[in-house]
Amino acid sequence: MYLRWVDKEQQKAHLSIGWEVVVATPGRLIELVAEQALDVSMVSNVVLDEADRMLEMGFWTDVQRIIQSLPEQRQTLLFSATFPQALEDKAKTLLSSPVFIEAQKEAKNEGAIEEILYLVNKGSKAKALIDQITRNDWSQVLVFIGAKDNADALCKKLSKAGLSAAALHGNKNQAEREATLESFKQQKVRVLIATDLLARGIHVESLPVVINFELPSNPETYVHRIGRTARAGQQGVAVSLVCHGETEYLDAIRKTTSREFVLKELGGFPVTDKPSTGENKRAPRDKQANRRTQRKKSIKQFQGKNKRS
Known part of the structure; x- marks a missing residue:
């Protein structure tokens, strides 16, 4: 049974019939367990998929709550595309004498993706x-952006x-997501704008850019993003639009x-923005003027003195 935000x-009706997987x-799992709609006392195996994403997106507290509700005698499997130190430290608190298995990385054609940064x-x-x-x-373009708004x-x-x-982002329900992605795959939609929440779930054959x-x-998210193109030995293009404020990320x-x-x-887009120097742009005397303004007690104090006629 697949429990999501529907x-x-x-x-609950489906769960009452019985389930094996x-x-x-x-979030939804915690709700159903708390409402006693799902009995996890007999769970023998638990799988944590996309563990690095759950950690990165702040779901690890929920993961810990779920694990605490499960029987101590169980098998726990954790899958992750990447395994940063932070995830390794968290995994040690959940796993007992784990066996680490690393799948062989696909041999990538060095020139498969042309990366261009403007x-x-x-x-x-x-x-x-x-x-x-x-x-x-371009007939199909997948654009990645940070926030759903x-x-x-x-x-x-x-x-x-x-x-x-x-x-395509987290505010869309599952039916909307599937319909939007299908329209993009069939090239009814030319440009798909997606947040990283759904980056790894997007697979489009022959995506050019x-x-x-x-x-x-x-x-590491950058690597996952551009990996949506040049799949199965094909060629692809990855373009990044970079501003001065993203220097640290670059x-x-x-x-x-x-x-x-x-x-x-x-071409046609001259850069006029300046890199941040870290200095406060407001002049010192402007700060003083602002403090004087904040000390005004009455509207009369903002009025200049009237000259006698």
Whole structure:
């Protein structure tokens, strides 16, 4: 049985019939156990999939609550695409004498993905994105963005520019997600804007290009993002639109991938933004003026002295 964010009462009815395997999101599982709709006292095996994502997204407290409700005698399996130190430390608290198995990494063609990074103003990213899609005439474009609200806003801008676009993020229910992804796969939607929440679940055959509208804060996420293109030995393009505020993220990606990643200029989009120096832009006397304003007690104090006529 698959437990996700759909009608809970319907799920309770299915659970009352009986089950052998339950696949669930942490939040919904905790709710059903708390409401005694799901008895986990006889669970013999528990699988934690996408463990690194659950840790990164702040679900680990929920995972711990679930584990505490299970029998001590059980087999626990943890699967993860990456295994950072933070996850290793957490795993040690859940697993007893674990066996670590690392699957052989796929041999990647060094030139399979052409990675291009453009330095652009933060406020010019939407226009630069539209320019790249229309200029290169890409038939399918997967765009990654950080926040779901930003995904919807960008989707509206692309639609206004005449590009068929759709957003895929956590606020969409499962039926909407499946319908949106299917429309993209069938090329009824040209541009799919997705958050990292769904990055690993997206598989599109012969996807020509991936665009990072915003760089991810986690460098390993960058690798997962661009891995949506150039699959099964094919060629692909990964374009990143980078502003000065993302310098730290870019440095982390360079370190993780051991690649230089030279930033290029994008024709028609001159960079006028300046790198942050870390200094406060307000002049000292402006600060003093602000403090004097805050000390005003009456509106009369803001009025200048009237000259006698």
